[in-house]
Amino acid sequence: xxxxxxTMIENLRTNSGKSLQEWxxxxxxxxxxKHSDIISYLKKEHGFTHGFANLVxxxxxxxxxxxxxxTESLVEKQYSGKEHFKPLYERxxxxxx
Numbered sequence: 752x753x754x755x756x757x758t759m760i761e762n763l764r765t766n767s768g769k770s771l772q773e774w775x776x777x778x779x780x781x782x783x784x785k786h787s788d789i790i791s792y793l794k795k796e797h798g799f800t801h802g803f804a805n806l807v808x809x810x811x812x813x814x815x816x817x818x819x820x821x822t823e824s825l826v827e828k829q830y831s832g833k834e835h836f837k838p839l840y841e842r843x844x845x846x847x848x
Contacts, residue, residue, distance in 0.1 A: 756806075756817065763803055771810060778811040786812060 760771050767774070774793075783789045789808035793799040799807070809815035830837040 759802070759806055763806065766803070767797070767799075771807065774807045775811045778807060786814065 763774065764770050769777075778789050778793070781789075781792060783792055786808050789811060790799075790801065790804040793804035793807055794801065826837075826840070830840065
């Protein structure tokens with residue numbers, strides 16, 4: 752985990768009194784499925800800033816890169832409906848290795 756993310760997670764506890772895992776459980780109990788709905792809920796009901804709300808939303812949905820277990824399926828999702836861009840992505844990956 753990169754240092755900036757770790758600092759943000761620590762600041763979440765400091766600022767809110769709850770851990771990231773506790774916030775994930777709170778969000779999941781609301782049965783919200785859309786990222787934007789989670790952000791709105793956290794901002795309106797708990798006074799979150801956008802950054803903290805976005806962090807909790809991504810972690811609760813496991814939609815951030817850090818939560819991805821299978822990077823191949825993550826890439827497939829990224830280019831779903833935009834398959835014509837995938838060859839460009841693949842070329843960039845080859846060039847950066």
